[in-house]
Amino acid sequence: MIRFRRAVLWTALIAVILPTVLSVHGAFLGADRAQAFFNSLPLAVYWLALTVLLIVGLVVFRRLLQIPSLLLMHLGCVLILLGGMWGSKAGHVMQRQLFGLDKIPKGRMMIREQVEDNRVIAADSNEPRQLPFSVRLKDFRMEYYKPGTLIVRSRTGQMWELPAEAGAQLSLGGTFGRISVQKVFENFKLRKEDGKTVPYDAPGGSNPALQVQIERPDGTSTAGYVFEQFSPIFTEPIDLDLSYRRVVRDYISDLEIVQNGEVAVAKEIEVNHPLHYDGYHFYQHSYGEDELGEYTVLLVVSDSGLNVVYGGYMMLIAGVAWHFWGRRALIAIKSRRMITPQAEQELPDTPERQE
Amino acid sequence: MEIKYTIQGLLIYTTIAVYLLAFAATAARQARAGRIAFVGGFLLATVSYAYRWYDVQHVPLQNLFEIFLFLGVACYPISWLCRRILRTGGQWADMLIGAIVLVPAGFAFDARPMQLPPALQSWLFAPHVAVYMLAYIFMAKAAVQAGEQLWRGRPALGREGIPTLYLFQDAPAGCQRDARPRWPRHDTSGRAGTLALPPEQATYELIAVGFPLLTLGLILGSWWGKLAWGDYWGWDPKELWSLASWLVYLGYFHWRYMFGKIHPRINSLWAITGIAAIIITVSWVNLSRLFPGLHSYAT
Numbered sequence: 001m002i003r004f005r006r007a008v009l010w011t012a013l014i015a016v017i018l019p020t021v022l023s024v025h026g027a028f029l030g031a032d033r034a035q036a037f038f039n040s041l042p043l044a045v046y047w048l049a050l051t052v053l054l055i056v057g058l059v060v061f062r063r064l065l066q067i068p069s070l071l072l073m074h075l076g077c078v079l080i081l082l083g084g085m086w087g088s089k090a091g092h093v094m095q096r097q098l099f100g101l102d103k104i105p106k107g108r109m110m111i112r113e114q115v116e117d118n119r120v121i122a123a124d125s126n127e128p129r130q131l132p133f134s135v136r137l138k139d140f141r142m143e144y145y146k147p148g149t150l151i152v153r154s155r156t157g158q159m160w161e162l163p164a165e166a167g168a169q170l171s172l173g174g175t176f177g178r179i180s181v182q183k184v185f186e187n188f189k190l191r192k193e194d195g196k197t198v199p200y201d202a203p204g205g206s207n208p209a210l211q212v213q214i215e216r217p218d219g220t221s222t223a224g225y226v227f228e229q230f231s232p233i234f235t236e237p238i239d240l241d242l243s244y245r246r247v248v249r250d251y252i253s254d255l256e257i258v259q260n261g262e263v264a265v266a267k268e269i270e271v272n273h274p275l276h277y278d279g280y281h282f283y284q285h286s287y288g289e290d291e292l293g294e295y296t297v298l299l300v301v302s303d304s305g306l307n308v309v310y311g312g313y314m315m316l317i318a319g320v321a322w323h324f325w326g327r328r329a330l331i332a333i334k335s336r337r338m339i340t341p342q343a344e345q346e347l348p349d350t351p352e353r354q355e
Numbered sequence: 356m357e358i359k360y361t362i363q364g365l366l367i368y369t370t371i372a373v374y375l376l377a378f379a380a381t382a383a384r385q386a387r388a389g390r391i392a393f394v395g396g397f398l399l400a401t402v403s404y405a406y407r408w409y410d411v412q413h414v415p416l417q418n419l420f421e422i423f424l425f426l427g428v429a430c431y432p433i434s435w436l437c438r439r440i441l442r443t444g445g446q447w448a449d450m451l452i453g454a455i456v457l458v459p460a461g462f463a464f465d466a467r468p469m470q471l472p473p474a475l476q477s478w479l480f481a482p483h484v485a486v487y488m489l490a491y492i493f494m495a496k497a498a499v500q501a502g503e504q505l506w507r508g509r510p511a512l513g514r515e516g517i518p519t520l521y522l523f524q525d526a527p528a529g530c531q532r533d534a535r536p537r538w539p540r541h542d543t544s545g546r547a548g549t550l551a552l553p554p555e556q557a558t559y560e561l562i563a564v565g566f567p568l569l570t571l572g573l574i575l576g577s578w579w580g581k582l583a584w585g586d587y588w589g590w591d592p593k594e595l596w597s598l599a600s601w602l603v604y605l606g607y608f609h610w611r612y613m614f615g616k617i618h619p620r621i622n623s624l625w626a627i628t629g630i631a632a633i634i635i636t637v638s639w640v641n642l643s644r645l646f647p648g649l650h651s652y653a654t
Contacts, residue, residue, distance in 0.1 A: 016606040023599040027592040034590040271473035301585040324563045
């Protein structure tokens with residue numbers, strides 16, 4: 001039995017070293033190839049063997065069963081491995097073959113505003129598949145940090161930045177004079193008023209722009225418009241490159257889950273706030289615009305095995321924290337209580353005492 | 356190299372100078388002056404970090420500039436913890452580390468405030484990064500102790516004349532457990548020696564404190580990844596390096612469970628391998644731009 005235990009311990013050590021080396025190897029492959037590598041058949045066998053090894057360890061080492069923290073740690077690892085395997089692509093195939101559970105492991109949905117759809121392009125096969133319910137996109141919008149930034153560059157490489165808000169101004173030195181922001185447009189459009197072409201901020205749509213004025217050192221000035229998506233337009237040539245930059249704060253899709261003709265769930269999803277329904281998570285993934293208008297791209301991910309993995313996480317961290325902090329702190333506190341004045345006198349001299 | 360002629364820069368450079376002063380005073384056996392300067396450096400680092408927080412309007416842990424700024428703050432509390440509770444010594448090294456970690460913030464990294472991209476607007480962002488940074492400091496301190504063990508080749512079971520206390524674990528076979536459990540009240544010099552634990556034991560104590568933090572960082576990152584990107588594990592290069600770091604320390608514990616202190620040099624090598632993996636995780640993968648992934652923004 002002792003030999004067997006020793007063999008299990010050595011195997012455990014090798015089982016720890018091997019994924020360490022493989023992780024380093026995987027880091028050089030890049031995420032996509034690493035994912036394929038760690039999901040390959042030999043590695044799948046390894047994950048299974050590791051799970052079995054952990055279970056064998058729990059059986060042959062009574063210490064692992066007797067000390068709750070060690071039990072939690074090792075059992076947590078078993079759950080993480082089992083949950084990971086159950087939720088993998090191979091796990092989904094197994095679910096279908098053994099239990100008839102036909103779930104899409106991962107895929108993408110492209111939905112336009114006010115359109116309802118249940119088609120998912122599966123990530124593994126690029127084949128369209130269908131969800132047992134539909135998703136309707138009520139609205140998609142992007143929110144930006146305010147104010148944006150007007151970036152000014154000279155031909156010689158100097159760069160200035162000023163907030164893109166009406167009234168903001170900045171001195172560009174003796175060569176270029178002063179620049180100021182006159183007006184901010186969310187959706188810049190032009191229209192005729194009394195025979196003159198004038199800019200205005202049209203409701204809806206998006207064509208962000210700034211009305212900018214440059215006062216030269218010689219007292220003359222010029223005005224123009226700097227766009228986020230197009231080149232600037234000035235009434236006369238300028239020696240500066242101007243650009244308008246806004247930073248996206250969030251992408252938001254207002255979704256409704258429709259099942260049997262009724263809205264089952266409605267939620268605005270954004271990055272870090274997915275929607276969960278009927279075994280799937282829906283994530284704000286991307287967006288786009290074409291001749292038919294704006295659309296959002298949702299990432300659809302099956303939740304198979306997720307709760308098992310999370311359970312494993314909780315057991316692992318509880319076990320590790322209790323084993324290395326809790327138990328040790330308790331022992332330390334008990335030891336501290338055992339200090340008596342007499343014992344304290346017998347402590348080795350402190351540096352102060354030595355001095 | 357870029358010198359920052361700003362209030363932020365001034366605070367960083369002053370903190371570096373005060374930490375170096377603390378180190379010099381301690382090296383000159385002016386332990387009390389060294390401690391006072393160390394506290395002063397910590398307060399300055401805290402002001403510098405708070406100023407950055409006010410400036411960017413979010414927890415400043417977004418990029419390497421802010422992370423090194425955070426490390427400059429965290430050095431003192433961890434050093435205090437190690438000195439007063441873990442008895443691992445090495446406070447002089449902490450003063451130097453405090454100065455060293457602020458050098459990249461002061462001279463190498465861009466300090467321009469940046470707005471948080473959507474993925475970083477999560478309550479998990481700050482704890483994930485902070486917990487990792489704290490873990491890294493403990494592991495770095497463990498590596499210093501492991502280096503001392505390797506360099507001096509001191510016996511693992513204690514120095515001559517210095518009792519080895521087995522407060523937290525059973526004494527190895529052949530060594531009697533200290534019959535009189537004690538708790539050190541003072542280890543104020545911070546220099547190796549006096550009441551500090553022997554390096555091998557100190558390495559273990561530090562890794563034992565850092566490992567749960569490392570585990571928590573990994574789990575928080577995984578949870579956040581699930582919420583933000585849909586996968587709790589994305590096989591991203593940085594994820595794999597952080598897993599490799601975690602596995603090295605896992606291997607250390609298994610090895611030490613198997614052999615105890617029989618091979619102190621090999622125990623130390625595990626700890627040094629761990630910090631090497633951490634250094635690669637923190638710097639190389641971020642800076643090299645060779646392996647684009649989910650953590651590429653953290654440069």
